[in-house]
Amino acid sequence: MVDGGGLALAANERARLLFPPGPLPEWLGAAHAAGAATAAGLVGQRSFEGHxxxxxxxxxxxxxxEDTELRQAREALRIERTRAEFLSEASTALLGSLNLERCMEVAARLAAEHLADAALVISPAQRSRHPVTRCARGERPVHAQLEFEPDELPGLGEALQGxxxxxxxxxxxxxxxxxxxxPDFGELGAIVVTPLPGHGVPAGAxxxxxxAEQPVFSEDxxxxxxxxxxxxxxxxxxxxxxxxxxxxTETLMRDLLPPPLEHVAGVEFAGGYRPSQDSEHVGGDFYDVHxxxxxxxxxxxxxVCGKGLEAALLTGKIRNTLHALLPMAGDHHRVLSLLNGAxxxxxxxxxxxxVLASASRDGAGVRLRLTAAGHLPPLVVRANGQVEEAETAGTLVGVLPEITTTTAELTLGPGETCLLYTDGITxxxxxxxxxxxxxxxxLRRALTECGGMPAEAVVERVQMLATQWIGRNSHDDMAVLAITAPRGQHLTAVGGHGRGRYTA
Structure with a gap:
């Protein structure tokens, strides 16, 4: 019981044990002087509400x-909510990039801002050097490749092993x-080392x-x-x-993508390819020049029957097999028969x-031997714009025990082109x-306008018309390969030596 002047007049036994003789605690005296109905404050390490x-x-x-336990529970709940929000935000930030160095940078920055004064994210050694990202609070993360013995810091070697x-x-x-x-961190007061668990193998530490002026890390x-x-x-x-x-994927893709094409032994080659899915880079259509x-x-x-990655894998096997059969390239039927058996x-x-096409210079022109195996016959564009179909045919490869083929032989004059194409075009x-x-x-009508044009221009013309035709519609893989007898000196988009166009 307290009078109007703040003097304690009486107290029960529990209150006398709690308060030593003398003035009221500051928080209680202030509430009494202000005429408040409630008050709250600490007595030692214990918390009380006054009514x-x-x-x-x-x-x-x-x-x-006394509400010590209640306040502790409320504070613990607040801390848990704050930490849960932080972990949620951290997960979002960490998963926002699939770049390893960026992930290390985000982890080090978040740890320095919320858990410590500075943080280091250390990856397992690569060629005796550890990728390390270090960040002090309020500073930018710094990446380095450091060579050190993990056991120099107790627990680091074990943490790197998970x-x-x-x-x-x-x-x-x-x-x-x-x-x-x-640098300039000051005196070090406390260190925590913990592993970074990964998927099956440790991700680092x-x-x-x-x-030193900060409290040491608590167990919590x-x-x-x-x-x-x-x-x-x-x-x-x-x-x-x-x-x-x-x-x-990049390593494998290099062998699956269409190769660069150029003049070979006086013959002009150009190619173009577009997969069925613009999000993919490979498919079932292919071309090569050896x-x-x-x-x-x-x-x-x-x-190849099908599309996408599965077709591309078989495409790679076929291209490798054909490369191995190059010593027999003079006999188209034998090459196709061996491929069929494989x-x-x-x-x-x-x-x-x-379609196999053997091309060689024949004076001013180009001599061709063409063999189609279940494929659309090549089209020949003469210098005057006339379009002819090569008289070659054959059975599919990879279906029957034996295949049949018919080889056509013809000559291209200067400026004339033989176009090989897949059914993705037609x-x-x-x-x-x-x-x-x-x-x-x-397609034939379009080629009548290509007489005398270089191979690169013919390919670009066919691809442009096909692309305009389909618009935004879905389509199959599309590939074209032009073989042209050079027409003296002419200008092309790439000076006569260019890569096979790859349209994504």
């Missing part, structure tokens, strides 16, 4: 109720190696640093650091797997249609109503 019961004579009885972390109290900050502490903070590390490690592991897969030691080059254009023995359910649907086939007749 006023006024008397008519100006005295007030303050009933005090073993559980050692408690922070077991690590002496004074013994920390020089490479660990950022996270090291947290605090200055170390546990939370491990939760953050698990999310960082998962993101880094995903980025590392993506980088590995991208590298493998120079021969005797001056005769072998050009190949094919169409496909049948592989038990593949897919087949392929092909079967392209589009036009004014969106469902009409481009068709062979429309």
């Amino acid at each position: 006023a019961a006024p008397h008519g004579n100006g005295c007030v009885t303050w009933w005090l109720v 073993f559980p972390p050692v408690p922070s109290r077991w690590i002496d900050p004074a013994a920390a190696p020089d490479w660990l502490v950022p 996270l090291v947290l640093l605090r200055r 903070e170390e546990i939370f650091a491990r939760l953050f590390a698990s999310r960082s490690g998962a993101a880094m592991s995903a980025a590392r797997v993506f980088a590995q897969q991208a590298s493998i 120079p021969g030691s005797d001056g005769e080059s072998l050009a190949v254009l094919g169409d 496909l049948l023995s592989s038990h593949s359910t897919r087949f392929v249609t092909l 079967e392209a649907r589009g036009g004014p109503l969106g469902g009409e086939l481009f068709g062979e007749e429309r």
Whole structure:
């Protein structure tokens, strides 16, 4: 009981044990002087709520109720909510990029801002050097390749191998190696080392640093650091797997993409390719040109049954097989028969249609031997614009035990072109109503305008018309290969030496 002047008049036994003789605690005295109905504050490490019961004579009885556990529970709930929000935001930021260095940068920055005064994200060694991203609070992350012995820092070697972390109290900050502490950091007060778990293999280690003037890491903070590390490690592991897969894909893709084409032994070659899906780079259509030691080059254009990556894989096998059969390129039927046997023995359910074209200079012109195997016959564009169909035919490759073929022989005069193409061109649907086939007749009419044109221009003309025809409609893989007898000196878009166009 307190009078109007703030003097304690009486107290029960519990209150006397709680408050020593003398003035009221500051928080209670301020509430009493202000005439407040409630008050709240600490007595030592204990928390209390005060509720006023006024008397008519100006005295007030303050009933005090301890709420230490309630306040601790509320504070713990607030901290957990804050941490949950942080982990959610951290996960979003970490998964926002599949670049490993970027993931390390985000992890180091977030750890420095929310968990410590500085942080290091350390990846497993590559050629005896560890990729390290270091960040101090308020600064930009710095990447480095460092060569050091992990056991210089207690627990780091184990963390890099994925073993559980050692408690922070077991690590002496004074013994920390020089490479660990950022420049101008000041005296080091506490260190936490925890692994970065990955998908099957460790993703690295996270090291947290605090200055000497800051409180050391509590056990609860170390546990939370491990939760953050698990999310960082998962993101880094995903980025590392993506980088590995991208590298493998790029390596394989180099052998699946259409090759560059140019003049070979006085014969002009040009090619163009567009996969069925613009998001993909490879498919079932392909072409190749193989120079021969005797001056005769072998050009190949094919169409594997199907589309996408599965068709592209068989395409790669066929191209490799044909490359191995180049010593027999003079005998088209034998080459196709051996390829047919190879496909049948592989038990593949897919087949392929092909055109083989052997080209060599014959005076001012080009001599051609053409063999189609289940494929559309090549079209020959004469200098005057007349379009002829090569008289060659044959059976599919990879279906029957034996194949039949008919080889056509002809000569291209200067400025004349032989066009090899896949059915993706003629079967392209589009036009004014969106469902009409481009068709062979429309292709022939387009080629009548290409007499005397260089190979590169013929390919560009055919691809442009087919692309305009289909518009935004879906389509099959499309490939064209032009073989031209050069017409003296002429200008081309790439000076006569260019890459086969690859349209995405």
